[in-house]
Amino acid sequence: MKTLSATWRSPSNIAIIKYWGKKQNQIPQNPSLSFTLNECFTETTISLVPKETKSDELQLQFYFDKKENIAFRLRLLNFFSSIQKDFKFLKDYGLVIHSANSFPHSSGIASSASSYSALAAALCDLEVQLKTGKKTSGKVLVEDKKWLKRASVFSRLGSGSACRSLFPYASVWGKSDAVKGSDDEFAIGYEQGLHKEFKTIRDSILIASSNEKKVSSRVGHSLMKGNPYANARYKQAHKNLAELTVALKKGDWEHFGAIAENEAMTLHALMMCSNPSFILMNAHTMSMIESIRNFRESSKVPVYFTLDAGPNVHLLYPSAFQKKVLEFADFELSGLCEDGRMIHDYAGKGAQKVK
Numbered sequence: 001m002k003t004l005s006a007t008w009r010s011p012s013n014i015a016i017i018k019y020w021g022k023k024q025n026q027i028p029q030n031p032s033l034s035f036t037l038n039e040c041f042t043e044t045t046i047s048l049v050p051k052e053t054k055s056d057e058l059q060l061q062f063y064f065d066k067k068e069n070i071a072f073r074l075r076l077l078n079f080f081s082s083i084q085k086d087f088k089f090l091k092d093y094g095l096v097i098h099s100a101n102s103f104p105h106s107s108g109i110a111s112s113a114s115s116y117s118a119l120a121a122a123l124c125d126l127e128v129q130l131k132t133g134k135k136t137s138g139k140v141l142v143e144d145k146k147w148l149k150r151a152s153v154f155s156r157l158g159s160g161s162a163c164r165s166l167f168p169y170a171s172v173w174g175k176s177d178a179v180k181g182s183d184d185e186f187a188i189g190y191e192q193g194l195h196k197e198f199k200t201i202r203d204s205i206l207i208a209s210s211n212e213k214k215v216s217s218r219v220g221h222s223l224m225k226g227n228p229y230a231n232a233r234y235k236q237a238h239k240n241l242a243e244l245t246v247a248l249k250k251g252d253w254e255h256f257g258a259i260a261e262n263e264a265m266t267l268h269a270l271m272m273c274s275n276p277s278f279i280l281m282n283a284h285t286m287s288m289i290e291s292i293r294n295f296r297e298s299s300k301v302p303v304y305f306t307l308d309a310g311p312n313v314h315l316l317y318p319s320a321f322q323k324k325v326l327e328f329a330d331f332e333l334s335g336l337c338e339d340g341r342m343i344h345d346y347a348g349k350g351a352q353k354v355k
């Protein structure tokens with residue numbers, strides 16, 4: 001048997017409207033919108049090999065950075081067994097998976113979005129190869145709406161936010177009256193809703209700490225169930241998304257930034273008032289935020305921030321201001337970063353087939 005394989009590269013994404021709180025099967029409690037990044041990505045190869053035994057049991061080897069990784073393998077076995085009914089070929093082949101990230105493993109940057117989207121893209125690519133008996137073109141696949149939808153659905157089942165990583169520049173996941181075609185089960189591309197200045201948005205990630213997350217997103221989402229502000233939050237997300245779509249269309253950075261910062265602060269406030277409570281920022285995060293707000297006020301440079309479920313700060317700004325923002329970041333923020341570490345990223349084209 002000829003070995004069939006597919007290699008996909010898929011980036012991380014940064015949410016402006018945050019997904020926080022879910023129902024069964026990774027159905028979000030509210031819609032979210034994110035920018036697709038470019039430099040922070042995962043590259044994953046899935047190879048189908050002959051099975052060692054005839055049983056239906058999954059056979060899986062997993063290598064991260066060329067080394068066998070048992071902890072990840074167990075997580076993937078769970079994932080694959082939950083989707084085995086949807087990919088019938090999984091019972092006929094053994095899987096050998098190789099994966100690597102462009103960003104350091106211990107950078108405090110979540111890799112679940114890039115890794116599950118790369119994995120789902122490779123899996124859905126193999127499905128087409130087996131069906132047609134032909135090699136596939138990545139370009140043709142990503143232009144096929146049905147294929148993208150399927151890849152997004154299975155990315156979501158791996159890690160919710162992963163379903164947004166496949167699309168160029170920006171994407172929306174979760175049903176919203178403000179975004180036509182939006183759906184709870186998969187994300188859709190949002191490139192057409194962006195003013196040209198937002199297509200070249202930059203995101204400089206300030207590494208306040210590279211430590212493992214204090215709370216997994218699985219636990220974080222589940223804490224929303226008992227949170228007294230949950231319903232108000234879901235309503236706010238709908239309103240913020242509707243307003244954000246207008247700002248993104250107009251190229252209104254000020255309104256965009258106000259919403260981005262409000263969403264970041266809300267996410268962290270929700271965690272602080274959950275039971276148990278978590279503080280995911282650290283003292284450097286707070287100093288960075290203060291410094292960004294002071295600089296914006298005095299320089300009039302449109303630079304804003306967002307946060308993920310951790311202490312690192314994402315600086316968001318138009319590419320036209322790159323020089324000024326980088327000077328400011330080097331001068332005032334790098335000292336607050338762990339070992340001066342920053343990752344300068346920007347909106348990118350989404351998942352791509354490597355081979």
Ligand code: PMV
Pocket residue numbers: 014015017018019020032110112159160161162217218267308309
């Ligand atoms: O995809 P998950 O389950 O890791 O959740 C991601 C949650 C946030 O990163 C905090 C927000 C988001 O929308 O990406």
